[in-house]
Amino acid sequence: MDLFPIFLKLSARPCIVIGAGNLAESKIESLRAANAHVTVIAPNARERILAMAEAGEIHYHPREYAQGDLAGNFLVVAATDNPAVNRAVFAEAEQSNILCNAVDDPPFCDFYFPSVVRRGDLQIAISTAGASPALAQRLRKELNAQLPLDLGDWLNDLGNLRREVVQAEPLNEERRLLLHQLAQRDVCGFDGCPSRQMARAHARTNPMPAEPELS
Numbered sequence: 001m002d003l004f005p006i007f008l009k010l011s012a013r014p015c016i017v018i019g020a021g022n023l024a025e026s027k028i029e030s031l032r033a034a035n036a037h038v039t040v041i042a043p044n045a046r047e048r049i050l051a052m053a054e055a056g057e058i059h060y061h062p063r064e065y066a067q068g069d070l071a072g073n074f075l076v077v078a079a080t081d082n083p084a085v086n087r088a089v090f091a092e093a094e095q096s097n098i099l100c101n102a103v104d105d106p107p108f109c110d111f112y113f114p115s116v117v118r119r120g121d122l123q124i125a126i127s128t129a130g131a132s133p134a135l136a137q138r139l140r141k142e143l144n145a146q147l148p149l150d151l152g153d154w155l156n157d158l159g160n161l162r163r164e165v166v167q168a169e170p171l172n173e174e175r176r177l178l179l180h181q182l183a184q185r186d187v188c189g190f191d192g193c194p195s196r197q198m199a200r201a202h203a204r205t206n207p208m209p210a211e212p213e214l215s
């Protein structure tokens with residue numbers, strides 16, 4: 001199957017989850033991790049979901065799904081234990097052009113949830129297009145065991161240094177090569193960090209062109 005892999009910005013976008021059980025909980029957690037505005041509709045909710053609602057992290061409506069509930073949402077996850085309800089949710093989503101994932105029900109999904117390895121802003125998302133979710137999970141565990149725990153902190157420092165370089169140097173081949181070199185070196189937030197000093201020395205030989213004088 002030809003799936004299109006993208007990383008969506010969900011910040012402040014309204015997303016809705018129908019169902020508040022075991023499977024819904026992990027989907028709500030991943031939507032919240034992307035700062036989506038999450039609404040949940042289900043007659044019964046797990047403890048953790050009730051706690052999120054009490055803390056004001058999500059909106060929870062303790063009732064059954066009704067046609068029209070999806071209006072105004074960007075995406076929906078159908079995670080009830082009733083396939084007929086999940087399919088009705090998918091049908092409404094189709095009609096309203098809202099992206100839908102009916103959990104564990106591939107024909108009723110516009111998108112699949114991947115297995116994710118995360119270190120800060122670094123995310124590696126794995127999909128087998130539904131061929132073997134167990135393999136996706138195993139690969140996640142293998143990659144997770146191999147990647148250093150402080151990779152996210154390091155990426156944060158590297159990102160800050162890259163912003164400095166981009167501000168100080170014009171977009172050219174020298175800058176591109178420097179950024180590749182920095183991505184292979186130790187970088188830290190400390191001002192005297194050797195990689196930082198190297199970047200500053202580079203900026204002296206590759207400065208921004210002077211602003212043209214106004215006549």
Ligand SMILES: C[C@@]1(CC(=O)O)C2=NC(=C\c3[nH]c(c(CCC(=O)O)c3CC(=O)O)Cc3[nH]c(c(CC(=O)O)c3CCC(=O)O)/C=C3\N/C(=C\2)[C@@H](CCC(=O)O)[C@]3(C)CC(=O)O)/[C@H]1CCC(=O)O
Binds near residue numbers: 115126140
């Ligand atoms: C990655 C992950 C993310 C997540 O769920 O958030 C995910 N499934 C995970 C685990 C997992 N799911 C299942 C098992 C049991 C072993 C097995 O069946 O292999 C295990 C492993 C376990 O937990 O033991 C059962 C299962 N899953 C689907 C079906 C229906 C079918 O195959 O027809 C059935 C049979 C249900 C039944 O028997 O009734 C379908 C889907 N599951 C997907 C995602 C989508 C495709 C992902 C991809 O491969 O691209 C897709 C298509 C739709 C979707 O739900 O988005 C998460 C791992 C998270 C992690 O730990 O990293």
Ligand SMILES: NC(=O)c1ccc[n+]([C@@H]2O[C@H](COP(=O)([O-])OP(=O)(O)OC[C@H]3O[C@@H](n4cnc5c(N)ncnc54)[C@H](O)[C@@H]3O)[C@@H](O)[C@H]2O)c1
Binds near residue numbers: 019
């Ligand atoms: N838990 C698993 O590991 C797993 C694995 C594979 C498949 N499944 C299947 O996935 C489905 C969901 O699993 P679960 O463990 O999250 O179930 P669950 O029983 O924990 O939760 C079901 C949720 O659906 C809600 N619900 C029921 N009818 C509703 C309606 N009309 N409108 C809105 N909400 C409604 C319930 O209130 C509850 O919050 C089940 O069909 C299950 O068989 C579960």
